[in-house]
Amino acid sequence: MRYLTFMLAGACFSLNALALTPGNEPIQPIEPVEVADxxxxxxxxxxxxxxxxxxxxxxxxxxxxxxxxxxxxxxxxxxxxxxxxxxxxxxxxxxxxxxxxxxxxxxxxxxxxxxxxxxxxxxxxxxxxxxxxxxxxxxxxxxxxxxxxxxxxxxxxxxxxxxxxxxxxTLVTPGSRFDLWLKGDAKALNDTELAGYRLFKEVGCTACHDGQAVGGNSFQKMGLVMPYATLNPTEGVAGLTGNDADRMKFKVPTLRNVELTYPYFHDGAYWELEEAVDVMARLQLGRELDKVQVEQITAFLKTLTGEQPSFALPILPPSTKATPRPKPFD
Amino acid sequence: MRYLTFMLAGACFSLNALALTPGNEPIQPIEPVEVADxxxxxxxxxxxxxxxxxxxxxxxxxxxxxxxxxxxxxxxxxxxxxxxxxxxxxxxxxxxxxxxxxxxxxxxxxxxxxxxxxxxxxxxxxxxxxxxxxxxxxxxxxxxxxxxxxxxxxxxxxxxxxxxxxxxxTLVTPGSRFDLWLKGDAKALNDTELAGYRLFKEVGCTACHDGQAVGGNSFQKMGLVMPYATLNPTEGVAGLTGNDADRMKFKVPTLRNVELTYPYFHDGAYWELEEAVDVMARLQLGRELDKVQVEQITAFLKTLTGEQPSFALPILPPSTKATPRPKPFD
Incomplete structure (x- = not known):
């Protein structure tokens, strides 16, 4: 029966939505932070x-x-x-x-x-x-x-x-639509977003972009299958270790709130999420995604935007006679 | 009787406090703003x-x-x-x-x-x-x-x-200690602050620094009695009118929250409030204040710090493909 559902899922979007259930997913929801102090x-x-x-x-x-x-x-x-x-x-x-x-x-x-x-x-x-x-x-x-x-x-x-x-x-962002879906609200995502999430797993993005932060838990080489063309001279982890094997190895960034954190990659070379998805699929996974697939994954990624931290702008205490003065121009 | 109170006021701080009453003052309290839209x-x-x-x-x-x-x-x-x-x-x-x-x-x-x-x-x-x-x-x-x-x-x-x-x-600052005093709370100011306020009026500061904002309602020449020495080439209103009589004429700044808005004057040349008080007295009023007087006026000025506007840091909507990109370096 499970197999049958999966087969059907390939052909029909509305059945897909039924077929995907939040249990046992590679991404976990973000919980609100409890402030200890x-x-x-x-x-x-x-x-x-x-x-x-x-x-x-x-x-x-x-x-x-x-x-x-x-x-x-x-x-x-x-x-x-x-x-x-x-x-x-x-x-x-x-x-x-x-x-x-x-x-x-x-x-x-x-x-x-x-x-x-x-x-x-x-x-x-x-x-x-x-x-x-x-x-x-x-x-x-x-x-x-x-x-x-x-x-x-x-x-x-x-x-x-x-x-x-x-x-x-305290700067965590719970309450994204994807997290609502993970917690059982089947209507939190639409069919396109769910199709994007399935693709995201299927093509292998979740190998690195998983966990609560959808990333942030490993270092990976930028340009695994094909080299990444950039004018930025940063060498990644190799800059620390001097080890050639660490060249272009960077921490995998979180994809939480990725809709808000353009431009993308360590060199900030790509401004559009669709471009970033396309580049990642080709260079890291050796996959050519078509336009619809890119749009589906992009639609899924935008469901990772959570509640932004909300707090009163802090009021700073004034300097005194003893405070070293700022030196902007010398 | 009024005259007698004034005479006594010169000799005794605790009587001064009684002698000063908030009615008919050259400074008016700031009221909270009502947001129409x-x-x-x-x-x-x-x-x-x-x-x-x-x-x-x-x-x-x-x-x-x-x-x-x-x-x-x-x-x-x-x-x-x-x-x-x-x-x-x-x-x-x-x-x-x-x-x-x-x-x-x-x-x-x-x-x-x-x-x-x-x-x-x-x-x-x-x-x-x-x-x-x-x-x-x-x-x-x-x-x-x-x-x-x-x-x-x-x-x-x-x-x-x-x-x-x-x-x-909406960025008004009601609720300063001075405003509480103006509204009848006799204990809102201490004797030094009240002595400072009396001096502030007596030497003539309120000729320009009056009203709700304690300033902001006239243009005056910076260096009325003695010229103001500055390396800053700004000419004030004369820069607009070309009129020599407007040289070094500037808008009188508000003294509300002056404790927070250092450094002082149009050229930002003075970082300490005591210095600014001394300079103003000499250059605008031809008065040499002694150390205690400067401290008293400074103490009064610090009672003009009101409640700072409090609001949640705004969250900005993200750019789109059509948004012109920032150009910081070209």
Missing amino acids: PAKVELGKQLFFDPRLSRSGFISCNSCHNLSMGGSDNLTSSIGHNWQQGPINSPTVLNSSMNLAQFWDGRAADLKEQAAGPIANPGEMAFTHDLALDVLRSIPQYQQAFDRVYGKPQITLDEVTDAIAAFEE | PAKVELGKQLFFDPRLSRSGFISCNSCHNLSMGGSDNLTSSIGHNWQQGPINSPTVLNSSMNLAQFWDGRAADLKEQAAGPIANPGEMAFTHDLALDVLRSIPQYQQAFDRVYGKPQITLDEVTDAIAAFEE
Whole structure:
């Protein structure tokens, strides 16, 4: 009987919808996050939005991981201090706690380790950790908030990155239409979207794009079957290991909210989801998809857009006489 | 009896507190805003936060009028497209609806006229109005929102700036301690703050800094009694009129939330409120204030910090295939 249903499914869309059931799928729904320490999350949110963690006083975490825009900047590569062009596309911060490691090459083990990077990167926020700490220590409201959360006399980098990571861990996006379907709402997806999901599994996308985040849990070579043509010189994991086998190996990005996180791939070279689907199928799976198939998979991918984190814009405490001043132009 | 109270007031702080009563003051409290058209305000909020109104896709209204930071950027002068240094200090957007005109030189009659300026200014957002409209028209959710609010077939610049202005009109800051005092809460201010307020009136600050916004309702020459020394070449109203009498004439800024809107003056040359008070007294009023007097006025000024606008960070609708792409680096 199961076999028969499957056979019929090949011929008829409305039967397909019946044939697909959410049990035992390679993708799991995202659950709403439970906030263990609201004071820490609130502090982390302020830090995430505070441009005083940059040399210029102009760039915050939210500049390149904009929570109004899917946790990304929707640019090919990011704009850093003094309008420097970044080397790589800014990955979304949404659901990033589900990644096996952080950055495209996985060079940070977790969100806490990641958070320290851009602050001191001369091409990004171009500050120093010491100066960032001087800024925070000079502001009584920050000092009090750190005291409340960590109970130690002096703010440390470890605490700063811990608070930012705690905020970022709340940035999950449950409630997508696909998750509603996974949880048993058969009407949450239409026939095209279901056909796209079936294809997504059938052609092998779920080999890498699986789990809660629909990705983020392995490193893979970009251009497995056919090489990826790009002008971007980034070498991926090989940049860390020096190992030739790691050339063009990158962390598989999450496909959650992929509709919002254009342009695509580590080089941000593709702006349209249809193009990205086509490229992936050819280069990673050796499959030529036709137009209808690409549209079906694209339709499925758009059902992965979840509820965006909703919170009041944080109000930042003012600087004091002791606060190091921003230096945007020198 | 009134005269006697005044005489006593000079000698005794606790009697001063009794002597000052909120009636008939040169400053009026800010009232909470009543939103007439929530859909328009919500649309304007999205536009205010949308960096796609800039050529780079990186700079939004909120970049330089940051609502986490008193509606300003807390920089000497702002950072524009390609990291250009702006010519003047970014004025706060908070309570800006109370200004008699917009920009330091008043060249825009109102917020609606102002909003069009930075979008097309090559040193700021460096876009064109036509391209900004192309962006918005290419995004169905924006098109629907404009349809709902304005009921016309095509989005216009007039509608864009009208919606942004409607949002900005909600950015008022009632509930400051000074306003509580004005409304009859005698304990809202301490003796130092009240002494500062009395001095503020006595030395003549309220000649220009009065009304609901404690400023914003006249143009005055910067350096009335003694010239203002600055490296900033901006000429104020004379830049518009060519009239020598208008040299260094600027709109008097609001002092509401002045604790949050450092650095001060059109050239952003002074970072500390105490310095700004001292400079103003000497240059505008020909008065040398002693340290205690400066501290008292500063203490009063800090009571003008009101409730900051609180709202959920807007979520922006994604671009489509038809959306002109950002050009940060060409």
